[in-house]
Amino acid sequence: MKSIDLGQDIAGLVLITDFVTEEEENELIHHVNQQQWSGLGVSPNPELKRRTQQYGHLFSYRYRKVLQEYGPLPSFVTPIVDRIMSNQLMPASPNHLLVNEYNEGQGIMPHIDAPALFGPAILSLSLLSPCIMKFTQPETGHQVDIVLPRRSMVVLTGDARYKYKHGISKDLEETATDGTVIQRAQRISFTFRQIIAWEVPSDGCGFLSCDIKQWESRHSRSRRLCYRRRHRRSRSKTRKENVGHGKLKD
Numbered sequence: 001m002k003s004i005d006l007g008q009d010i011a012g013l014v015l016i017t018d019f020v021t022e023e024e025e026n027e028l029i030h031h032v033n034q035q036q037w038s039g040l041g042v043s044p045n046p047e048l049k050r051r052t053q054q055y056g057h058l059f060s061y062r063y064r065k066v067l068q069e070y071g072p073l074p075s076f077v078t079p080i081v082d083r084i085m086s087n088q089l090m091p092a093s094p095n096h097l098l099v100n101e102y103n104e105g106q107g108i109m110p111h112i113d114a115p116a117l118f119g120p121a122i123l124s125l126s127l128l129s130p131c132i133m134k135f136t137q138p139e140t141g142h143q144v145d146i147v148l149p150r151r152s153m154v155v156l157t158g159d160a161r162y163k164y165k166h167g168i169s170k171d172l173e174e175t176a177t178d179g180t181v182i183q184r185a186q187r188i189s190f191t192f193r194q195i196i197a198w199e200v201p202s203d204g205c206g207f208l209s210c211d212i213k214q215w216e217s218r219h220s221r222s223r224r225l226c227y228r229r230r231h232r233r234s235r236s237k238t239r240k241e242n243v244g245h246g247k248l249k250d
């Protein structure tokens, strides 16, 4: 395990290589493969364009809120959670684990994990294959590409958590800043978060992934109206219509 402080690139960004062993990686993959996946038309998040699993709590991408508490995180991640806490990577134990699967051609749009719902540290463990996580600062356009090696843990706090969007491209091949070429293959990530609220307060911006500017302007009149309009629109559709005809989300 080696901790690399990437604070020179983005304040609050840390990468820890070899966070898990190959044996642990196999175990983690084995366990999730025994469980039900959601996404690609399957509830509880059918609109997602990739397969996911959630533990601890159920977050709904459609409603942009937490719908259910499942209970504690499963025992197969206990050693990982203990390592997170003994290295003081999170202020409180994670109560949400999101497993994302990315096959070739799948990625995730640039976003900021909802500041109102998730705590100040977002941790993501990369399994099976590496990828580039692209960080972009919407106001300045500053962009940093970080290679997430297989079995590494990336830690987002501070600016990396709140001021930069993070995303993963759908490209089949990526080139790192140093020229290294990465062939994308199946990647399964474990994102550990702390849920701090089940939904955005009624005067909030209502975005799952909003940049900090949108977040800061949440009290503005236009934002409030926009939020109400969005909600009225989504309420007026039945669940069946949304699932059957709704656009699949990244």
Ligand SMILES: O=C(O)CCC(=O)C(=O)O
Residues within 6 Å of the ligand: 098, 100, 108, 113, 124, 125, 166, 189, 191
């Ligand atoms: O796959 C990852 O490492 C990141 C996932 C992510 O950013 C998210 O689900 O919010």
Ligand SMILES: [Fe+2]
Residues within 6 Å of the ligand: 111, 112, 113, 166
């Ligand atoms: Fe994210």
